[in-house]
Amino acid sequence: MSSTATKPPQSQLSTALARDRLGVAAVVFFVMSAAAPLTVVAGVVPTGIAVTELTSISIAFVAVAVVLAIFAVGYVAMARHIANAGAFYAYISQGLGRPVGVGASWVALLAYNMFQIAAYGGFGAIASPLFDKWFGLDIQWWVLALVVWALTAVLGVRDVAVNGKVLATLLVAEIIVVVVFSIADLFSPNFQASSAPIDVSSLAGAGSGALLAMAITGFVGFEQSVVFSEESRDPRRTVPRATYIAISLIAVLYGFAAWAMISAAGDDVIGRAGTEGPDLFFNVASDQLGGRAVDLGYALFLTSLIAAMISFHNIIARYMFSLGREGVLPRAFGRTVPGTGAPKNGSLIQSALGLTVIVIYAVAGWDPLVNLFFWGGSGGGIGVLLLITLTSFAVINYFVRNPAGEDFWHRLGAPVLGSLALVVMSYLALSNIATLFGVEEGSKPTWVVPLAFAVLLVAGIAWALILRSSNPQVYAGIGLGARSASSVGGFSAALASTDDKDNQ
Amino acid sequence: MTASAQLPLADDLFLTAHDTVKGKCLLSPATLGLGMASALIGELVLWRRVDVVDGKIQIIDDRPTGDPAATAVLDQLLREGHHRAVRDWISFLATGVATDLVERRLARSALVQRQEKRGLFGAKVSFVPSDSMIAGWPATRIRTFIGRGELLDIPDLVLAGLILATGLDQHVFFTLEARGRGQLFDQLKRRLPAMLLELVGQAEAAVGDAVMARRA
Numbered sequence: 059m060s061s062t063a064t065k066p067p068q069s070q071l072s073t074a075l076a077r078d079r080l081g082v083a084a085v086v087f088f089v090m091s092a093a094a095p096l097t098v099v100a101g102v103v104p105t106g107i108a109v110t111e112l113t114s115i116s117i118a119f120v121a122v123a124v125v126l127a128i129f130a131v132g133y134v135a136m137a138r139h140i141a142n143a144g145a146f147y148a149y150i151s152q153g154l155g156r157p158v159g160v161g162a163s164w165v166a167l168l169a170y171n172m173f174q175i176a177a178y179g180g181f182g183a184i185a186s187p188l189f190d191k192w193f194g195l196d197i198q199w200w201v202l203a204l205v206v207w208a209l210t211a212v213l214g215v216r217d218v219a220v221n222g223k224v225l226a227t228l229l230v231a232e233i234i235v236v237v238v239f240s241i242a243d244l245f246s247p248n249f250q251a252s253s254a255p256i257d258v259s260s261l262a263g264a265g266s267g268a269l270l271a272m273a274i275t276g277f278v279g280f281e282q283s284v285v286f287s288e289e290s291r292d293p294r295r296t297v298p299r300a301t302y303i304a305i306s307l308i309a310v311l312y313g314f315a316a317w318a319m320i321s322a323a324g325d326d327v328i329g330r331a332g333t334e335g336p337d338l339f340f341n342v343a344s345d346q347l348g349g350r351a352v353d354l355g356y357a358l359f360l361t362s363l364i365a366a367m368i369s370f371h372n373i374i375a376r377y378m379f380s381l382g383r384e385g386v387l388p389r390a391f392g393r394t395v396p397g398t399g400a401p402k403n404g405s406l407i408q409s410a411l412g413l414t415v416i417v418i419y420a421v422a423g424w425d426p427l428v429n430l431f432f433w434g435g436s437g438g439g440i441g442v443l444l445l446i447t448l449t450s451f452a453v454i455n456y457f458v459r460n461p462a463g464e465d466f467w468h469r470l471g472a473p474v475l476g477s478l479a480l481v482v483m484s485y486l487a488l489s490n491i492a493t494l495f496g497v498e499e500g501s502k503p504t505w506v507v508p509l510a511f512a513v514l515l516v517a518g519i520a521w522a523l524i525l526r527s528s529n530p531q532v533y534a535g536i537g538l539g540a541r542s543a544s545s546v547g548g549f550s551a552a553l554a555s556t557d558d559k560d561n562q
Numbered sequence: 563m564t565a566s567a568q569l570p571l572a573d574d575l576f577l578t579a580h581d582t583v584k585g586k587c588l589l590s591p592a593t594l595g596l597g598m599a600s601a602l603i604g605e606l607v608l609w610r611r612v613d614v615v616d617g618k619i620q621i622i623d624d625r626p627t628g629d630p631a632a633t634a635v636l637d638q639l640l641r642e643g644h645h646r647a648v649r650d651w652i653s654f655l656a657t658g659v660a661t662d663l664v665e666r667r668l669a670r671s672a673l674v675q676r677q678e679k680r681g682l683f684g685a686k687v688s689f690v691p692s693d694s695m696i697a698g699w700p701a702t703r704i705r706t707f708i709g710r711g712e713l714l715d716i717p718d719l720v721l722a723g724l725i726l727a728t729g730l731d732q733h734v735f736f737t738l739e740a741r742g743r744g745q746l747f748d749q750l751k752r753r754l755p756a757m758l759l760e761l762v763g764q765a766e767a768a769v770g771d772a773v774m775a776r777r778a
Contacts, residue, residue, distance in 0.1 A: 069645065070638070071638075071642050072645070074659075075653060376774055379770075379773060383770055392770075394729055394773055395729075396589050396590075396729040396733060397588055399592065401773060548726035548727065549724075549727040549750075552726055552746070552747040552750050
């Protein structure tokens, strides 16, 4: 006896599952919101110009976009074949072995955390003068940083994602502001089409690595597109298209905006970037647009930073959740709050880390804009660049062993080309790190950041090797994430309990 | 079968997923749906209507079970013979189909009642246990058996597995001490048949999946 009287001709299962699937636009929106256009154009670019004294940033955006697009060919292809797509370490585990995968997962955690915490510093530094200007309130940067930190922490632990429509509206508004301000630049009396931002020779010159590292910061988030491989309407088309569209949009938008800003800033753009900082983007357009528009731009700048914080916080918490489920991180991270599904413990740890760093910077009196926002962001950018490079090799190796289902270009052509370009980029970025940070060659930050990544990579590899002998079941599941039936949640942990007494 | 009044698997899980004091659902609707979906498939396995092998559902007997909820799922399985993956079925049934079937079945036996909450954004309809005692029943039964060191029957083992898979254990097993926990885990490992083990594993993966994709 059936409880459903009517029998529709088409498959209910297929239609019901298809209803939840995402299209290209939804995926592009998601990726772009993590990339935070105004944060990059008004925050990273002027600060970067001031710190590195380099101006050929537009061409760097284009160059990075080309390399990432080539990399993405193999990346999205492999995403169709593996579980837990969206996490670099999943690719690396399956392409280069589980130990390197665990190392990469720890590097990724550091890199993403650097972004996250950089955003707190950026918000404080940028909002503090604005509060003075708007409300006549003299508030320390770290007070404001702590306010947004608290907001992120509360939303994170309750897993309140910013509503998709709100996020999309903010993103569109941000893009409009970037475009309108950049077009206004073109009509500025100071405007003189500058060739410096698009000087191709700069990519081979001194400081090219610093430019590339700065540019890649603007693209971080694009890798999240593949999270939706299994959720998209047409896995073979939706995700690749969305990825290429996002990369091109970012390159064109950032490249154009940076060019317009530099062209309109007059002769001494480096000097102005140094004194005006993030205000530069708004100042060069202000005489064309007036104070109202500039205030609106600033307001969106702040919301852009907040949206980026919340989205990175969610990415980090889920990354830790996935690692906790696998048993690579303590199992407690693999738990969620039952009522909301929030990956609570990962969120709490991220917040604790953020608080610690804000407090250290506040006590030490370090500059939140250069030393936290820009160093953190570009240092995180280098981390992501290294991860992308490793992933690119993982893609080659994976398809050498599992060639079925993809043509030559997707399996080998693009990944080999991409890997070569990425190795060159990584080398340049690491060797130019002093220029990137605007410090003396050999000074502390130039070796602390690469060393931190190296230490985590090696420690991760060592931990994986320990797991291999002490807990083979956990080792076998590395890289499969929460998306595989062999993951270590409450039930699987119960099944594995004789091998491992410490589960709670 | 155990001495206490044992309900169908999905009903027991539904009750366990509700607060014993206020009757509020302890799981997000998405996770509850995944639990209900897996439990209904589990019921069909217990009825010996389907097998779960290598991630696929195989129908071994197409006779109705006599229970409307499980039979509705069986009918759907028969109609859509080309779809066999357990994960697809769990995802599909979790879209509201399973929760709806279970709520209706429980409402027929008057164990849950319709509750309408008027809020800022219109009325929200939900089904809550009609008696706070009932909600605590299944979990208490499992805890009692474990406490006495007795063996759980297969349906209760699946229930315990799904409690762990959905994260409900944080509410209902936190009073178990290490020894009881060890005993429960031991029983799950030794006595849960392979098919049901696989089903619960798939349920847990689906729950993790939902968290990663921000659907939970």
